[in-house]
Amino acid sequence: MSYQFKWSVLWSGQSGHWLLQGLITTLELSALAWLLAVVLGILSGALRTVPFKPLRAAAVFYVEFFRNVPLLVWMFFWYFGVPPLLPRGVQDWLFDHGAEFWAGMLALGVYHGARMSEVIRSGILAIPRTQFEASVAMGLSVWQAYRLVIVPIALRLIVPPITNESLNLLKNSSVALTISVAELTFQTRQIETYTARAVEALTAGTLIYLVLCVSIAWVMSSLERRYAIPGLIARVGGPG
Amino acid sequence: MKRGLVVLLALLLMATPLASAFAQSQTLDKIKEAGVLTIGTRTGSPPFAYINKNNEWVGFTIDLVEQLVIPAISKEVGKPIKLTKKESTPPTRIPLLNSNSVDLVAGTMTDTPERRQSVDFSLTFFLTGAQFLVKKGSPIHGINDIAGKRIASQQGSTNAKIIREKVPTAQLREFPDQPAAFQALLQGQVDAYTNDGIQLYGLKAKAPNPADWEVVGDFFSEEPYGMAMRKGEPKFKQVVDAGLKQGFESGKYFEIYDKWFGPKGELPYPMSPQVKAYLLKQIGK
């Protein structure tokens, strides 16, 4: 029995609907997790440079522990391991409002927050101390120096690696299918379960991810160009 | 532009060689050549196929394959055949079968006319029906009580499909396998878990506190279990059926049944005379 291609399954019946729902869920999951990751990343990245040891230690522990454990393990941990520990009221609310989505979002956001933290920290460290000293010499307070000079420069240095990390986050959202989040990859499996058309379903999912990643990369590099500070040529960051 | 080209070329490259490469494979020949029968089976469906306390992969259906089907295949191909087990779950078992990842699905799969459109089934080796597992004292007593409630099921199972059709107002949550669905029930994420009665009994028996759970409801569907194989392989089906038939006739099947479901078995579940008659009727007895 040679494989009969039947591309029509993708838009007939439920498949198109499922794909769209999956895409929306992937975007929602990724967007929320991204926000969480950026907040955690900035917080912990900044905390690691302040001269107060317990805060530094806490930030270091967060980063070193959470990013060195596979995301899949975190998915199971947040979805299966954490809810039983929460108060009953919270549990009930969660279970009525898509517990698996929130667990997936937390797992994704906390994990990538630890990774973003490293990127942001490298950005902050890459700015020569002279910038800070010059700002203070010009009369800015420490807080103003950070806000008006250091942070804007750091942000521009780290946009390329952050883009990379953000794309990783988007791709990693697929791991949430293991805890039944109905994101895009889950839906391609769903289509395949109900229509037995593996190649068509997988192709559709793959194409959508490709288009997503390529467009985001394109948008980000346009932004990079638009906000670039002429003369700021040092670049920071690397893969992973 | 360059990236758009990448996407387009990638798509073409994926599709083209695949179209020509999917050829018919003769299951028995392949099994004979490799000396191995690969089955897709469950890891969390006691006592049919599960991983026990000693972390061994055992079960009623696995025994049926090892003691009835494998000898029949060995006899047919003229050499000893080994068994390899792979995990399959309701959403993955037919895809795995059709992609040649496994030769036979032997777990807890229900034989239905709709499924017969994509796979062939062996003789029925067990008969049960769909019910619900709930916390003791739950207001749910059967399919009539589930409207609006949160019901767990396995993605791709007959139970999920029936609930979807019969009680659309029930909040159906589909899980990739039984343990995930059961944990959802344990944690109170859902009000009931639907699956075939015998599997619910098996789950209840192995639960941390069996007395907390009860199996409720009349069978809201009939679930005959069969072993699934690829369509268009009459010889292979004949051999598998011959193995099962031999088991029914010689009594070996009932020995294995007794081992798992007898009074001293993992899950005592006496076979009713009607079920026995049904099974034997398949082979003309």
Added chain:
Amino acid sequence: MLDLGVIVHNFKFLIVQGFFGLGSFAGGTLRLAIPAIVLGFALGIVVGLARLANAAWIRVPAVMYVEFFRGVPLVMVIFWFWFIIPQLLGLPLPEYGIALTAFVIFEAAYFGEIVRAGVQSVPRGQVEAARALGLSGAKAMRYVILPQALRNMVPSLVTQMIVLFKDTSLASIIGYVDLTKAAQIVNNREIRPFELYLFIAVVYWICTYSMSRMARRLERRPTTA
């Protein structure tokens, strides 16, 4: 409250079977990770160099390869291989082979980029000097550029190896009994997710943290200019 007994009772299964891969199930995190890293890197060198080739018929497929695999999730790639390879070959394949193939091919795209960046970071002067000394393109690459490139790449390489090591947990999705799957199997029976998943988190952490410490030590070694 916290039942550590479940870990003690199943320690052998989790570690000997799940982590090392010795036992009745086909599995093992290490058994998958080590060959995947070695082969992935080897293929990565080929891909990275191909990416830099002058000949378009080598370079363009390499670019497509890298752009494709960096634009899709690893989970999707694993599913592709899981369903398509057995269908192409017409016979069942062990999960090990499928997972290993998927990982090597996927990660080679990432290793390839690291190799490319490493080679491009070697100062142009080195290339010119090699040519001036009469070395052919291939010899220059082999004796002058690659060794220096490799040294530059070490931190990124180890980072990517750590990523790959963590990614092996995804093989559990297709039933490969690695550390994560072993924990799932035990949890499905004993229902102790907090203890079990925290335990394997610590095991993974021990491995990856050691790898990154090693990377930092390698970074500090003096390099020749």
